[in-house]
Amino acid sequence: MIEWITSPGLTPYPDALAWMEARADAIAAGTANEVIWLVEHPPLYTAGTSANPADLVDPDRFDVFEARRGGQYTYHGPGQRVAYVMLDVSRRGRDVRLFVADLEAWIIATLDRFNVKGERRAGRVGVWVQRPDKPLTATGAIAEDKIAALGIRLRKWVSFHGLSINVEPDLSHFDGIVPCGISDHGVTSLVDLGLPVTMDDVDVALRASFDQVFGMPQDPRPVDDTDACGA
Numbered sequence: 192m193i194e195w196i197t198s199p200g201l202t203p204y205p206d207a208l209a210w211m212e213a214r215a216d217a218i219a220a221g222t223a224n225e226v227i228w229l230v231e232h233p234p235l236y237t238a239g240t241s242a243n244p245a246d247l248v249d250p251d252r253f254d255v256f257e258a259r260r261g262g263q264y265t266y267h268g269p270g271q272r273v274a275y276v277m278l279d280v281s282r283r284g285r286d287v288r289l290f291v292a293d294l295e296a297w298i299i300a301t302l303d304r305f306n307v308k309g310e311r312r313a314g315r316v317g318v319w320v321q322r323p324d325k326p327l328t329a330t331g332a333i334a335e336d337k338i339a340a341l342g343i344r345l346r347k348w349v350s351f352h353g354l355s356i357n358v359e360p361d362l363s364h365f366d367g368i369v370p371c372g373i374s375d376h377g378v379t380s381l382v383d384l385g386l387p388v389t390m391d392d393v394d395v396a397l398r399a400s401f402d403q404v405f406g407m408p409q410d411p412r413p414v415d416d417t418d419a420c421g422a
Contacts, residue, residue, distance in 0.1 A: 193278070194226040197394060201269060202230040204237070204256050211351040214277050219347035227353075227401070228275040229394055234268035234361075236368055239342060249367035260352040262316070262342040264368040265421055270360035270380070272393050273422050274353045281348035283405075291343065293405055294354055298339045300400035301356065301393065305386055309338060315373055317341060317421060322379070336379035340371065340421030353422045358382065358393050371421075 207230060217223035236247065236255045239262030246264050247255065253266075267273060280290050295311055298318045302309040309318040318339040325334035341354040357380035365378045381388040 192224050194224045195229070195398065196226060197229040198231075200231070201233045204232055204235055204254075204267070207232070207275065208256075208259070211275055211277060212346070215346050215349040215351045218277055218279055219349045225279055226275075226277045227397075228277070229397070230273050230275065231269055231271065231390075232267040232273060234364055235266070237265050237267065239263050239265070241372075243369075243372060246369035246372055247367070248369065252367040253364070258342070258352065260342045260344045260422075262421065263370075263372040265340055265342070265355070265370055266360075266365050266368060267355060267422070268360050268364055270358055270382075270390075271355050272358050272390055272397070273355045274397060275351060275422060276343070276353035277349060277351050279349055280345060285348060287345065290350065291341070294341050294343070297397070297400055297404040298341070298354055298356060300404050301396045302338065302381075304396040304400065305381060305388055305392075307338070307381065307384065307386070315376070316371055319376070320379060320384070322377075328375075334377070336377040337370065337373070338379050338381070338384075342421035355422045356381075356393060356397075358388060358390055 214223055218225055234253045236253055237258040239258050239260050242263045295318060299309040309320060312319050317337050319335045320338050322334040322336050328334055339356045343350045343352050359380055359382040362378055
């Protein structure tokens with residue numbers, strides 16, 4: 192049985208790390224259920240194991256935490272739904288690429304409930320949306336913004352960390368980093384796209400989409416979980 196927990200208010204990041212690691216150990220030991228934990232954080236930056244110090248543009252803007260997950264720098268803050276995913280991947284085929292693909296598919300299915308088309312892009316982790324309302328890029332392509340990020344770590348085949356969806360964060364807070372090392376694309380949110388969506392709306396969509404995605408096989412794509420950049 193998968194437990195769902197939604198924490199009110201803003202959860203300090205060190206508390207979240209400690210709780211996730213303890214719960215992952217308990218799941219691996221068979222003493223706790225798998226869990227999806229929905230939180231918001233105060234404004235902060237996290238550094239993954241591949242973070243480039245040059246991508247921390249404004250190091251004094253917010254607290255910076257070593258996330259101990261794969262990936263580079265990312266931002267968390269109010270108005271962003273973070274879903275920490277502590278699941279036993281050994282019971283799901285021990286296929287990390289498939290598991291990451293399922294997480295992306297979960298984000299895409301959640302966005303689809305708001306008629307937002309989220310897409311994967313080769314070489315760019317996370318989920319992206321096209322922005323035909325913005326000027327074309329220098330190459331003449333339609334502009335694209337990132338709306339969701341993901342990053343996981345496995346311990347004894349139990350995942351922790353997870354994904355984040357921008358609902359209504361202050362997008363200027365992303366300016367203090369090069370998000371996930373990608374400088375030639377922007378970030379957006381559901382509200383920035385003109386949708387009157389609340390955090391509660393997103394929580395309902397996440398839960399409704401979870402079984403839809405994880406209950407069906409997904410085609411794995413070449414993804415190294417150490418390069419995923421997100422929650």
